[in-house]
Amino acid sequence: MDNSRRTFLKIAGIAAAGLTAAPAVTSLASSASPSKGGKVVRNPEALTAKHWGMVIDTRKLTTSADLEPIIEACHRIHNVPTFEDDLMMPQLPCRMAETESLKQSCEKVNEKIPKISSDKKRHEIKWIWEEEFHNLFPDQLNPYLTEHLEHLPFLTLCNHCANPSCVQACPTKATFQREDGIVLMDFHRCIGCRFCMAACPYGSRSFNFRDPRQGLKEINTAFPTRMKGVVEKCNFCAERLSKGQMPACVEASNGTILFGDLNDPESEVRKALKENYAVRRQPSLGTEPSVYYIL
Amino acid sequence: MLETALKGSKRYWSLLIVLGGLAGAGFLVYLQQFELGLGITGMSRDVTWGFYIAQFTFLVGVAAGGVMLVLPYYLHHYKVFSKITILGEFLAISAVSMCLMFIIVDLGQPMRAMNVILHPTPYSMLFWDMIVLNGYLFLNVVVGWAVLEAERNAVAPPKWIKPLIYLSVPWAFGIHTVTAYLYCGLPGRHFWLTAVLAPRFLASAFAAGPALIIIMALILRRFTSFDAGKEAIQGIARIVTYALIANVFFFACEVFVALYSQIPGHVHSLQYLFLGLHGHNALVPWMWTSLFLMLLAIALLIVPSLRQNETVLCFSCIILFVGIWIDKGLGMISGGFIPTPLHHVVDYIPTIPEIIISLGVYGAGFLILTVLYKIAISVKEEVSA
Numbered sequence: 001m002d003n004s005r006r007t008f009l010k011i012a013g014i015a016a017a018g019l020t021a022a023p024a025v026t027s028l029a030s031s032a033s034p035s036k037g038g039k040v041v042r043n044p045e046a047l048t049a050k051h052w053g054m055v056i057d058t059r060k061l062t063t064s065a066d067l068e069p070i071i072e073a074c075h076r077i078h079n080v081p082t083f084e085d086d087l088m089m090p091q092l093p094c095r096m097a098e099t100e101s102l103k104q105s106c107e108k109v110n111e112k113i114p115k116i117s118s119d120k121k122r123h124e125i126k127w128i129w130e131e132e133f134h135n136l137f138p139d140q141l142n143p144y145l146t147e148h149l150e151h152l153p154f155l156t157l158c159n160h161c162a163n164p165s166c167v168q169a170c171p172t173k174a175t176f177q178r179e180d181g182i183v184l185m186d187f188h189r190c191i192g193c194r195f196c197m198a199a200c201p202y203g204s205r206s207f208n209f210r211d212p213r214q215g216l217k218e219i220n221t222a223f224p225t226r227m228k229g230v231v232e233k234c235n236f237c238a239e240r241l242s243k244g245q246m247p248a249c250v251e252a253s254n255g256t257i258l259f260g261d262l263n264d265p266e267s268e269v270r271k272a273l274k275e276n277y278a279v280r281r282q283p284s285l286g287t288e289p290s291v292y293y294i295l
Numbered sequence: 296m297l298e299t300a301l302k303g304s305k306r307y308w309s310l311l312i313v314l315g316g317l318a319g320a321g322f323l324v325y326l327q328q329f330e331l332g333l334g335i336t337g338m339s340r341d342v343t344w345g346f347y348i349a350q351f352t353f354l355v356g357v358a359a360g361g362v363m364l365v366l367p368y369y370l371h372h373y374k375v376f377s378k379i380t381i382l383g384e385f386l387a388i389s390a391v392s393m394c395l396m397f398i399i400v401d402l403g404q405p406m407r408a409m410n411v412i413l414h415p416t417p418y419s420m421l422f423w424d425m426i427v428l429n430g431y432l433f434l435n436v437v438v439g440w441a442v443l444e445a446e447r448n449a450v451a452p453p454k455w456i457k458p459l460i461y462l463s464v465p466w467a468f469g470i471h472t473v474t475a476y477l478y479c480g481l482p483g484r485h486f487w488l489t490a491v492l493a494p495r496f497l498a499s500a501f502a503a504g505p506a507l508i509i510i511m512a513l514i515l516r517r518f519t520s521f522d523a524g525k526e527a528i529q530g531i532a533r534i535v536t537y538a539l540i541a542n543v544f545f546f547a548c549e550v551f552v553a554l555y556s557q558i559p560g561h562v563h564s565l566q567y568l569f570l571g572l573h574g575h576n577a578l579v580p581w582m583w584t585s586l587f588l589m590l591l592a593i594a595l596l597i598v599p600s601l602r603q604n605e606t607v608l609c610f611s612c613i614i615l616f617v618g619i620w621i622d623k624g625l626g627m628i629s630g631g632f633i634p635t636p637l638h639h640v641v642d643y644i645p646t647i648p649e650i651i652i653s654l655g656v657y658g659a660g661f662l663i664l665t666v667l668y669k670i671a672i673s674v675k676e677e678v679s680a
């Protein structure tokens with residue numbers, strides 16, 4: 001990735017962080033211009049790692065009810081929409097018809113205009129969601145799966161692969177990987193070709209088939225909303241890390257999801273992986289997922 | 296030479312009006328899509344490419360197929376093709392134009408299309424596809440135009456055109472190879488993840504493209520003064536026959552690998568396409584039709600006496616074109632997405648607006664083709680007059 005953009009994103013991140021953390025940083029960030037050699041100052045409280053990773057302890061997340069608040073927390077703070085209605089072709093404005101008969105025929109035409117999507121599910125946006133074992137690990141076709149795994153709900157999210165095929169496929173660098181391993185989306189650069197979605201072998205990405213703002217009841221102003229026609233996915237809460245906070249799902253999980261530096265043998269995640277049997281999704285594909293599941 | 300496109304018979308103008316109307320209707324519906332987003336298509340979170348990208352893939356093949364005329368003529372000095380190479384070059388222009396239009400209508404944010412150039416990303420296959428497609432368009436415009444201009448002035452084509460012509464031969468292979476690479480380099484998509492995808496794409500291209508040229512040549516002979524010549528048409532017919540056999544053979548290789556190895560990931564997509572999976576069988580009748588049409592076309596084309604009969608030949612070309620269209624324009628893309636990486640089976644059915652927009656692109660493309668063929672024929676008429 002070109003340096004100036006990375007610098008820019010850093011500054012943008014700091015500017016966002018600065019709003020809540022340190023006003024001094026904000027003023028610095030807004031006056032600093034990367035091209036003029038302005039100094040980039042990291043939020044001193046930002047959490048950093050060589051390579052971020054996540055460990056999900058599925059032994060403690062056994063029911064959908066356990067997963068729900070976690071999913072809710074993520075989707076709420078990230079303005080992930082939920083659509084209540086199908087997308088409709090626009091209707092004729094019959095109110096404006098001048099005579100009654102005109103109005104009636106206008107309404108008749110409206111009835112004929114087809115509902116474009118009978119199934120709003122097709123437009124679903126998901127950052128973190130629930131799937132079953134055999135969906136998550138399709139290669140593990142053990143017909144005699146233990147009773148407990150068979151119906152266990154699994155949290156599913158972008159794996160922030162160390163070798164992400166989505167980044168390789170994106171023709172505009174709208175999907176890019178940071179030095180700390182997090183795979184991010186630049187919503188303003190994405191052209192909506194959906195190449196990354198074909199490339200991701202985990203179904204982790206969503207596309208804004210329609211205006212996402214129509215699916216939002218309340219808006220978290222601390223995080224941007226998106227526009228139609230761009231791809232999005234879990235961002236490992238990069239915006240929270242830069243403010244010194246843990247990801248929202250981790251916070252909402254009561255210690256069942258661990259988050260930390262996979263390159264640091266002393267980190268919580270590494271300790272957990274040392275002591276427990278953990279698996280990753282489809283490791284044979286070589287994408288090197290950074291999300292681990294303790295079974 | 297452009298002015299020759301402006302003088303034409305009633306029939307020529309009516310054809311232009313019909314095609315223009317189609318393009319216009321497509322454009323109006325496209326405005327709706329622009330406003331509402333790609334949600335008006337049948338695509339979903341799971342099947343994220345649909346009819347548009349499938350048509351794009353198919354048309355890259357049609358464009359690449361034109362090389363099957365250029366190559367024998369320029370590389371092997373096969374003189375009977377002298378009159379019709381221009382048909383191949385102009386078909387390539389219109390097919391590539393349609394490809395580019397299909398890509399544009401498939402973008403979620405078309406206004407940002409230039410980002411591909413502003414932020415070139417050499418490890419993305421889409422970047423290279425853009426380069427090869429535009430390059431091929433450029434090559435064919437320059438070559439086709441220069442050669443036709445020379446013909447009109449009854450002089451030899453300029454010397455500088457030769458290297459471009461030679462370049463256009465590997466380039467034609469390149470466009471379809473890179474287009475196959477868009478798909479076959481993706482992990483987890485078993486249906487596409489096969490080294491034979493690019494050869495298969497090329498084989499189908501070298502059947503479908505020239506088949507369309509045969510159909511066009513027969514139409515032109517019927518309605519205009521242009522006659523490609525029986526020998527030229529038979530020459531193309533032989534190419535079509537070999538290419539079609541190769542196409543079906545490559546497919547058989549795929550089926551063997553999948554079914555004999557019985558590796559589930561490889562079996563499932565084929566199962567979805569030809570037998571249905573978990574009760575989802577939207578494409579099953581289509582795929583069998585496609586296979587049947589291709590086999591029937593082989594049976595008809597392989598017998599010399601039948602192939603030499605131009606009615607049978609025309610019929611064979613039509614059915615094989617339809618067969619390949621179904622294979623690439625419907626099955627190829629869906630088969631890669633279904634079942635999904637999470638092993639859900641989600642059907643994809645194009646919506647009416649999606650189909651109208653696609654027809655609109657075809658309308659615009661054939662409009663370009665008609666105008667180009669009109670110019671080519673007018674020049675040939677002038678020369679022989």
Ligand code: SF4
Pocket residue numbers: 157158159160161164165166167183199200201202203204205233287
């Ligand atoms: S899970 Fe998919 S979207 Fe996430 S980094 Fe890996 S390839 Fe990319």
Ligand code: SF4
Pocket residue numbers: 169170171172173174175189190191192193194195196197230231
């Ligand atoms: S849809 Fe956006 S993020 Fe995905 S590959 Fe295309 S430009 Fe990149």
